[in-house]
Amino acid sequence: xxxxxxxxxxxxxxxxxxxxxxxxxxxxxxxxxxxxxxxxxxxxxxxxxxxxxxxxxxxxxxxxxxxxxxxxxxxxxxxxxxxxxxxxxxxxxxxxxxxxxxxxxxxxxxxxxxxxxxxxxxxxxxxxxxxxxxxxxxxxxxxxxxxxxxxxxxxxxxxxxxxxxxxxxxxxxxxxxxxxxxxxxxxxxxxxxxxxxxxxxxxxxxxxxxxxxxxxxxxxxxxxxxxxxxxxxxxxxxxxxxxxxxxxxxxxxxxxxxxxxxxxxxxxxxxxxxxxxxxxxxxxxxxxxxxxxxxxxxxxxxxxxxxxxxxxxxxxxxxxxxxxxxxxxxxxxxxxxxxxxxxxxxxxxxxxxxxxxxxxxxxx
Amino acid sequence: xxxxxxxxxxxxxxxxxxxxxxxxxxxxxxxxxxxxxxxxxxxxxxxxxxxxxxxxxxxxxxxxxxxxxxxxxxxxxxxxxxxxxxxxxxxxxxxxxxxxxxxxxxxxxxxxxxxxxxxxxxxxxxxxxxxxxxxxxxxxxxxxxxxxxxxxxxxxxxxxxxxxxxxxxxxxxxxxxxxxxxxxxxxxxxxxxxxxxxxxxxxxxxxxxxxxxxxxxxxxxx
Numbered sequence: 001x002x003x004x005x006x007x008x009x010x011x012x013x014x015x016x017x018x019x020x021x022x023x024x025x026x027x028x029x030x031x032x033x034x035x036x037x038x039x040x041x042x043x044x045x046x047x048x049x050x051x052x053x054x055x056x057x058x059x060x061x062x063x064x065x066x067x068x069x070x071x072x073x074x075x076x077x078x079x080x081x082x083x084x085x086x087x088x089x090x091x092x093x094x095x096x097x098x099x100x101x102x103x104x105x106x107x108x109x110x111x112x113x114x115x116x117x118x119x120x121x122x123x124x125x126x127x128x129x130x131x132x133x134x135x136x137x138x139x140x141x142x143x144x145x146x147x148x149x150x151x152x153x154x155x156x157x158x159x160x161x162x163x164x165x166x167x168x169x170x171x172x173x174x175x176x177x178x179x180x181x182x183x184x185x186x187x188x189x190x191x192x193x194x195x196x197x198x199x200x201x202x203x204x205x206x207x208x209x210x211x212x213x214x215x216x217x218x219x220x221x222x223x224x225x226x227x228x229x230x231x232x233x234x235x236x237x238x239x240x241x242x243x244x245x246x247x248x249x250x251x252x253x254x255x256x257x258x259x260x261x262x263x264x265x266x267x268x269x270x271x272x273x274x275x276x277x278x279x280x281x282x283x284x285x286x287x288x289x290x291x292x293x294x295x296x297x298x299x300x301x302x303x304x305x306x307x308x309x310x311x312x313x314x315x316x317x318x319x320x321x322x323x324x325x326x327x328x329x330x331x332x333x334x335x336x337x338x339x340x341x342x343x344x345x346x347x348x349x350x351x352x353x354x355x356x357x358x359x360x361x362x363x364x
Numbered sequence: 365x366x367x368x369x370x371x372x373x374x375x376x377x378x379x380x381x382x383x384x385x386x387x388x389x390x391x392x393x394x395x396x397x398x399x400x401x402x403x404x405x406x407x408x409x410x411x412x413x414x415x416x417x418x419x420x421x422x423x424x425x426x427x428x429x430x431x432x433x434x435x436x437x438x439x440x441x442x443x444x445x446x447x448x449x450x451x452x453x454x455x456x457x458x459x460x461x462x463x464x465x466x467x468x469x470x471x472x473x474x475x476x477x478x479x480x481x482x483x484x485x486x487x488x489x490x491x492x493x494x495x496x497x498x499x500x501x502x503x504x505x506x507x508x509x510x511x512x513x514x515x516x517x518x519x520x521x522x523x524x525x526x527x528x529x530x531x532x533x534x535x536x537x538x539x540x541x542x543x544x545x546x547x548x549x550x551x552x553x554x555x556x557x558x559x560x561x562x563x564x565x566x567x568x569x570x571x572x573x574x575x576x577x578x579x580x581x582x583x584x585x586x
Contacts, residue, residue, distance in 0.1 A: 047483055073486035074495070080487040086480035090502045099498065100488035145489055 009050035021181035028196035046073030079142030253317035369543035392470030422528025473507015
């Protein structure tokens with residue numbers, strides 16, 4: 001199963017994108033607001049028709065402007081989670097889910113609501129549910145049709161931060177159940193990095209970068225488009241134990257790491273997002289520092305851009321992290337490939353919102 | 365009290381509602397959702413009966429339905445009697461002059477259904493007909509209902525157009541509004557008063573129903 005998309009339009013929303021999302025893969029469409037991400041999603045769903053387009057799912061053509069093929073929206077077997085959820089206000093949660101089924105099956109609808117962690121609220125109407133709960137119903141409804149592709153349009157933008165972090169974790173955990181291509185539209189680089197296998201960066205309707213998440217995050221064109229502040233690396237770790245003082249100890253690739261309380265049980269494998277601007281470098285292992293997380297590594301290379309900053313790529317036991325330091329600091333430290341450095345990670349910067357459970361079978 | 369006239373008015377209003385219900389749903393939905401080049405013109409035309417003097421509108425309908433017009437001629441050949449000054453002609457005129465009362469509230473009702481909710485219905489696999497039945501009508505029905513209530517009430521009270529197209533034939537085209545006028549002409553103030561009171565009662569119930577329904581619209585979509 002795969003979703004293949006090629007779109008081109010001159011106006012009113014200029015568009016020139018082509019990508020492919022494989023079954024079971026999460027592809028993030030990232031870009032600033034107004035870049036045309038949602039238009040791409042609406043084209044796939046059949047609510048928008050670009051001048052030239054070709055969309056196919058599992059080899060079946062849904063839209064081909066040249067061959068004049070255009071499958072109407074209701075005959076495209078899709079699950080869509082809309083930005084504002086768009087639940088049916090006159091139906092209860094369970095009926096919202098059943099509305100998307102060919103043969104209404106209440107038991108199956110309840111199972112789906114349980115799958116998205118909505119318990120005991122099946123008979124409530126959307127107006128009686130919180131934003132996060134509505135989001136879960138919307139997700140269950142999107143899955144109810146057994147979709148050939150799942151489209152998520154800024155699904156976490158309308159909820160508060162704590163709910164967003166919990167939902168992101170749940171979606172990540174849900175991935176084991178998803179065997180179709182998933183397209184996630186977001187303007188949040190961190191969210192894309194936490195959830196997506198591959199990324200497409202769109203600016204003003206054009207693709208500026210495309211590829212595996214790690215590669216896109218290292219792509220200068222993508223960083224120019226999204227802003228250097230978004231640059232971050234991912235580090236795997238395993239939860240070791242919950243300390244009495246509220247910190248969680250994790251086993252990282254180069255020693256223990258301490259994070260503010262994570263709820264997952266010991267043994268859970270997670271991935272941490274380490275923003276480049278939150279990494280401080282030191283040649284000696286620093287003593288008497290308030291920062292708890294110091295990992296040793298070796299300098300791979302330094303990349304200087306046009307600004308006052310330098311990106312230093314560091315190998316940490318086989319994993320690459322990036323530090324963004326000033327050009328002056330880089331000159332003073334005289335960092336060369338192969339040099340031993342200590343990367344100081346600010347504890348709170350790798351806090352809850354930057355950690356996500358690793359998908360099953362993730363070996364790195 | 366002219367019970368024949370009241371019954372005729374109720375029948376006229378009932379048939380008008382029956383014919384206008386599908387028109388209101390189809391036209392109101394199209395005007396609410398679709399964009400087409402002459403949309404403004406169509407909306408203006410729908411509103412025209414609201415601003416034209418009833419006698420002027422009635423005059424044109426009389427000419428359009430008369431024996432010399434294609435419509436009147438066809439009717440005469442099909443059914444063997446003329447269209448003007450008949451109950452059927454009255455129903456036809458009533459359907460036309462009630463278009464704004466039927467379409468406008470229905471259009472507002474459909475406009476209140478968020479576009480994302482309609483799109484969600486499509487991505488749930490609902491065909492346009494199914495989406496109308498399961499999602500749009502349940503959300504827009506208070507608007508449609510208001511349209512029908514207004515149409516019913518307005519038909520009961522219409523005077524000028526009915527007089528122009530139907531005249532005042534007892535049991536055929538003499539509605540309660542015209543019967544009241546006839547009573548006053550005949551100095552039967554008591555009869556006119558009774559019938560007027562009945563009309564006031566019906567109108568009050570209608571307005572109350574309309575307000576109650578529009579309050580429901582607000583509650584449903586909040």
